[in-house]
Amino acid sequence: MPLxxxxxxxxxxxxxxxxxxxxxxSEAIIAVEGENLRxxxxxxxxxxxxxxxxxxxxxxxxxxxxxLRASR
Numbered sequence: 001m002p003l004x005x006x007x008x009x010x011x012x013x014x015x016x017x018x019x020x021x022x023x024x025x026s027e028a029i030i031a032v033e034g035e036n037l038r039x040x041x042x043x044x045x046x047x048x049x050x051x052x053x054x055x056x057x058x059x060x061x062x063x064x065x066x067x068l069r070a071s072r
Contacts, residue, residue: 001040002029010047011062012069018045 004025022043050062
């Protein structure tokens with residue numbers, strides 16, 4: 001049974017965006033493994049508290065990630 005875990009910083013993505021991530025990752029796995037394993041494919045989305053996430057050893061707060069998203 002395939003298992004994928006998506007980790008995001010808490011408070012950055014809406015419920016709709018998180019649902020889309022789960023659906024798209026599920027579909028990518030099923031495209032490789034085959035339709036017969038659809039019901040056995042597990043995708044977890046975990047939210048990590050801002051400040052408990054780091055890039056290059058420097059912690060990142062929720063507000064910083066929201067600013068990054070806004071500049072796209």
